[in-house]
Amino acid sequence: MLRDALSKTTIYVALGIGAVLMLLPFIWMLLTSLKSGNEVMIMPPVWWPDDFKWENYKTAWEMAPFGRYLLNSLVVMVLSTLGELLTTILAAYAFSKLHFWGRDIVFALLLGTMMVPGEVLLIPNFVFLSNLGWIDRYEALIIPWTASVFAIFLLRQFFLSVPKDLGYAAKIDGCSDFRFLWTIMVPLAKPALFTIALLKAIGSWNAFLWPLIVTSSKEMRTLPVGLTSFSTEAGTIYELLMAASTMIILPMILLYFILQKYIIQGISKAGLKG
Amino acid sequence: MSSDVTTTMYESGGIVMQVELRELSMEFQDVIAVDRLNLKIEQGKLVSILGPSGCGKSTTLFMMAGIYESTGGTILFDGKSMNGVPPESRGIGMVFQNYALYPHMTVLQNIQFPLRMRKMPRKQAMERALEMAKLVQIDHLADRKPGQLSGGQQQRTAIARALARKPDLLLFDEPLSNLDARLRLEMREEIRRIQQELQVTTIFVTHDQEEAMSISDKVILMKDGVVQQYSPPQKMYDEPENLFVASFLGSPPINQLQGSISKGVVSLAGTDQSIPVEAEGQNADCVVAVRPEAFYKAEQDEFHVIVDVELVERIGRDMIAVVKLGGTALRVFLAHEDDVHAGNRIRLGIRKKGFHLFTPAGERIPFQASWFGHKQ
Numbered sequence: 101m102l103r104d105a106l107s108k109t110t111i112y113v114a115l116g117i118g119a120v121l122m123l124l125p126f127i128w129m130l131l132t133s134l135k136s137g138n139e140v141m142i143m144p145p146v147w148w149p150d151d152f153k154w155e156n157y158k159t160a161w162e163m164a165p166f167g168r169y170l171l172n173s174l175v176v177m178v179l180s181t182l183g184e185l186l187t188t189i190l191a192a193y194a195f196s197k198l199h200f201w202g203r204d205i206v207f208a209l210l211l212g213t214m215m216v217p218g219e220v221l222l223i224p225n226f227v228f229l230s231n232l233g234w235i236d237r238y239e240a241l242i243i244p245w246t247a248s249v250f251a252i253f254l255l256r257q258f259f260l261s262v263p264k265d266l267g268y269a270a271k272i273d274g275c276s277d278f279r280f281l282w283t284i285m286v287p288l289a290k291p292a293l294f295t296i297a298l299l300k301a302i303g304s305w306n307a308f309l310w311p312l313i314v315t316s317s318k319e320m321r322t323l324p325v326g327l328t329s330f331s332t333e334a335g336t337i338y339e340l341l342m343a344a345s346t347m348i349i350l351p352m353i354l355l356y357f358i359l360q361k362y363i364i365q366g367i368s369k370a371g372l373k374g
Numbered sequence: 375m376s377s378d379v380t381t382t383m384y385e386s387g388g389i390v391m392q393v394e395l396r397e398l399s400m401e402f403q404d405v406i407a408v409d410r411l412n413l414k415i416e417q418g419k420l421v422s423i424l425g426p427s428g429c430g431k432s433t434t435l436f437m438m439a440g441i442y443e444s445t446g447g448t449i450l451f452d453g454k455s456m457n458g459v460p461p462e463s464r465g466i467g468m469v470f471q472n473y474a475l476y477p478h479m480t481v482l483q484n485i486q487f488p489l490r491m492r493k494m495p496r497k498q499a500m501e502r503a504l505e506m507a508k509l510v511q512i513d514h515l516a517d518r519k520p521g522q523l524s525g526g527q528q529q530r531t532a533i534a535r536a537l538a539r540k541p542d543l544l545l546f547d548e549p550l551s552n553l554d555a556r557l558r559l560e561m562r563e564e565i566r567r568i569q570q571e572l573q574v575t576t577i578f579v580t581h582d583q584e585e586a587m588s589i590s591d592k593v594i595l596m597k598d599g600v601v602q603q604y605s606p607p608q609k610m611y612d613e614p615e616n617l618f619v620a621s622f623l624g625s626p627p628i629n630q631l632q633g634s635i636s637k638g639v640v641s642l643a644g645t646d647q648s649i650p651v652e653a654e655g656q657n658a659d660c661v662v663a664v665r666p667e668a669f670y671k672a673e674q675d676e677f678h679v680i681v682d683v684e685l686v687e688r689i690g691r692d693m694i695a696v697v698k699l700g701g702t703a704l705r706v707f708l709a710h711e712d713d714v715h716a717g718n719r720i721r722l723g724i725r726k727k728g729f730h731l732f733t734p735a736g737e738r739i740p741f742q743a744s745w746f747g748h749k750q
Contacts, residue, residue, distance in 0.1 A: 265474035268441050273488035273535075274462035287478045 133157070133342035140338045153339070157347065160340040164329035165318060166347075173322040176241045176311075177304040183246030184300050185293060191247075192255035193281050197267060207256075210249050226313060240314040241322070245304060251296045258292045259285060298359050305352055323348045391451050391465070391542035391575045392417045393438065399446035400433050400599075407433045409599040410447065415592075420569050420576040422586035422607075425596035426622070431579045434596070435545055438577065440464050451543065462491075467536030468545040471552060473528045475520040475535070481507065482516040485534045492539065506534040509568065526557045533568065544569070544576040550585060562589050583623050587611070595619055612727060617736035620663050626694065628730075629704040631662040635739075640731070644700030647679050649724070653731055653741035660739060661732045666694070668728025669706035671720060677745035678721040685716055697722070 128147075132140060133156055135149040160166075194200075195207045225244060226235075234240040262285065270280045286293070308324040315321050327348070330341040393415040400408040408430040415421050423431040436442040438449055440461035449456040456464060467488075475484050482503050489499035507513040510530040520528050529549060536544060546565070550558045566589040569576045580586050586593050587607040595602045595610065595618075602622075603615045614620035620628050632643040635655040640662060641648040649662065672678035681697035681704065688694075693708045697720070706722065708714055731739040 263472055263474065265470040265472055266476070268436075268439070268461075269468065269470060269474035269535075270476075270487075271441065272439060272461045272466060272468050273539075274491035275487075279491075284476055284478075 129342045129345055132339060133346050135339050137337070137339060156339050156343040160330070160343040161347070163340060164326050166323070166326060166344070168319060169321055169323045169326040172238075172241070172320060173305060173324075175238065176322060177301050179238075180242045180245040180304050181297050181300045183242065184248055184251060185297060187247045188251040188255050188296060189281065189286060189289075189293075191252045192259050193277075193285065195252065196256045196259035197285075198277070211253065214249050214253075222309070222313065229314060235314055236316050236320050238320075241311055241320070244310075245300075245307075248296075248300070251300070254296060255289060255292055258289050262288060294359055298356065301355060302352055305348075392453075393543065393575065393577070394450040394453075395434075395447065396450065397447035398434070398437065398444055398449060400430070400437060400442060401445045407599050408437070408444075411601060413594065413601060413604055415575065415577065417575055418573045419591040420566065420578060420589060421592045421594060422578045422580055422590040423594045423596060424580055424583060424586040424622075425602075427581055429596040430599040431581075431594075431596050432547055433599075435547055435577060435579045438543070439466055439468050439545055465539075465542040466545055467539060467541035467543075469529070469532045469536045469547065469549045471548040473520070473532040473552075475528055475531055477520050480517050480519055481512060481523070481531050481534075484520070484531055485538050488535060488539045502538060503534075506538050507531075509537065509571075510534045510564070525553050526561055529553065529561055530564070533565070537568075537572070537574075542575065544574050546576065546578040548579055548581065550580070550582070558585070565589065584625070587623070595622060597622075614730065615738060617661060617663065617732040620730055620732070624665060626666050626705040629664045629666065629702075629706075631664070631699065631702055631704075633660050633662045634658060635660050635731075642679075642700055644702070647699070649679070649743070650677060650745060651731065651741045651743045653739050655739070659734050661734060661736075663730040663732060664704075664724055665728030666705045667707040668725045669704075669708070669722045670725065671708060671712050671714070672723030674721070676723055678723050681720060681722055683714055683716055683718045683720060686714055 131147060131149060134152045134154065135156075136151065136153055139146060139149055195203060229235055229240045229244070232239075234243070266284065267280060270284055275283070306324060307322070311322045311325045312328075315325065327341060327344055330337045330344065395411045395413050398408060398411040399406070411434065423434060425431045433442060437444045438456075440456065440459060444457075451464065476487065479487065482500070485503040485506050486499045489502060490496075494502070504513060504516070507516055510533050512527055512530045512534065515523060515527060515531075520531065523531065532549075549565070550561055553561060562585055565576075565578070578586070578590065590607055592605060593607045593610055594604045597618055603610050603619045605613075610619060611623050614623070617630075621630070633640040633649075634643070635651075635653050635658045637656075638650060638652055639648040640651045640653070640660060642662065653660070679699060681699045683695055683697050684703070685696040686693065687696075688710075691710065693710055693712065693714070695706050695708055695714055697704050697706060714720060726743070729743075731741050733739060
């Protein structure tokens with residue numbers, strides 16, 4: 101009894117410390133966003149603002165065309181996520197359930213590309229896209245991100261764990277490969293697909309470097325890039341930057357809460373023994 | 375014997391299928407899994423393919439299903455070659471070892487799936503699925519998902535799905551091996567019942583001899599991709615064509631003694647005892663194979679061998695004695711009332727039924743023995 105209580109306490113204390121450490125930057129962001137310009141710079145720093153400056157949010161929103169940025173971010177996020185799901189499902193099925201010459205070599209090569217650091221690809225990709233004339237257009241923001249080797253790998257592993265007999269049964273039942281993929285495999289892979297979609301959505305929403313490089317006009321900027329508006333030659337306006345950041349992360353937090361139960365939901369694989 | 379109800383319920387194309395294999399072969403890389411099979415399976419029969427793991431029995435079944443493409447030979451359904459015919463056009467239903475139910479669909483949706491794939495109207499498919507669910511007695515579970523069913527119920531669902539399209543040929547791939555002992559017994563009787571009601575040609579793959587013996591009209595016994603014997607189960611047990619068949623069937627297994635044939639007798643290796651048997655061969659080595667139940671406690675005045683009792687086990691109605699003859703341990707069934715104890719030296723007679731001679735390579739040796747019929 102005592103030992104149980106002790107070990108429980110230890111676990112909760114450890115988890116509690118972890119949670120506080122994780123949340124601290126967010127709390128700092130939130131509090132800073134409500135401070136006045138003087139309070140932000142004060143030394144030693146203060147945690148709690150004297151006076152909650154809610155108008156920071158309004159000022160921040162009006163300082164740049166955030167409505168347009170929000171639209172761009174949403175378009176890019178939705179389209180690149182859908183695109184990635186489509187390519188991932190098709191590729192993962194091919195690499196797990198279809199047999200064709202050179203399949204494993206191609207897959208190994210794809211995995212190999214994961215070793216290449218993304219930064220190395222910035223310039224070649226940029227040159228490539230500029231030759232296509234896609235710079236400063238949605239194509240540049242979306243199309244390079246509609247495939248992910250990691251996602252293909254993740255889904256392929258899941259597809260491999262589905263017993264062969266299920267495919268055989270479907271074949272005997274008169275189900276083509278394509279229908280089998282969409283009516284059996286995809287519904288089974290729902291949790292894996294939610295994970296892939298969520299990772300993609302967050303990555304796309306937060307992407308900074310690539311949108312910064314491939315866009316030049318205000319009309320094509322996304323939210324994270326829009327945050328640079330608060331860095332001026334005269335310095336950075338931190339309270340407004342933090343207010344804008346708070347507004348930007350809210351949708352992601354909401355999305356996570358909504359999808360959480362699907363991600364955690366176990367895969368009901370019973371009905372497939374062995 | 376099939377009642378009117380079931381005949382109206384189950385009108386397959388009107389034909390029950392006859393299956394014929396001609397020189398059917400399957401090679402995987404450099405392994406020959408199935409080696410030139412030739413056999414015919416008659417309409418409406420339940421035939422088991424039995425054999426140790428890796429003998430090619432499942433491969434044969436998968437070739438009949440069209441899942442594997444054979445590397446040689448032909449499969450004929452009612453005289454039509456099935457080469458190149460895809461699984462869904464072969465008129466078959468199949469039940470898999472792990473059931474292979476679609477986990478995200480309910481029982482009823484699973485059973486309907488093959489019908490919906492063939493574009494049967496929704497209402498009709500639903501009616502048919504319910505019929506099938508009733509036939510296998512799971513209609514009360516129609517809205518459950520496979521994960522909420524027991525192994526036996528999942529198996530019934532899989533059978534209903536296989537039957538939904540009213541196949542001409544039903545294939546079972548080790549369907550009972552994931553069930554516990556009692557359910558296995560129940561389900562195999564159930565499969566037999568359904569098969570006899572519907573009179574559908576059925577092929578049943580198993581590694582369990584008892585399963586195969588109990589439900590089949592005929593058994594195909596395979597080893598290393600080759601058919602060893604194809605006959606009704608009782609005949610296979612009573613008249614094994616080779617030593618492998620004799621030793622594969624039966625529990626406890628058949629007793630084997632090394633011997634050599636000389637004039638009118640087979641002398642047993644390691645003893646000074648012999649058995650009066652007329653067989654071809656001079657000083658030829660042979661294997662004497664005797665079923666445990668072919669032994670009996672003999673009188674002084676008839677042919678017998680003398681053995682030492684090592685151990686007596688009484689299991690319910692049976693008595694099994696482990697006895698030593700020369701250096702070889704034999705298992706024998708004795709009558710319950712026989713007064714036999716460990717340490718005794720007893721006389722054992724041998725009945726004709728259950729006594730076999732084979733060459734060391736396992737081929738059957740024909741023989742005659744004068745003591746048979748003397749006192750059986």
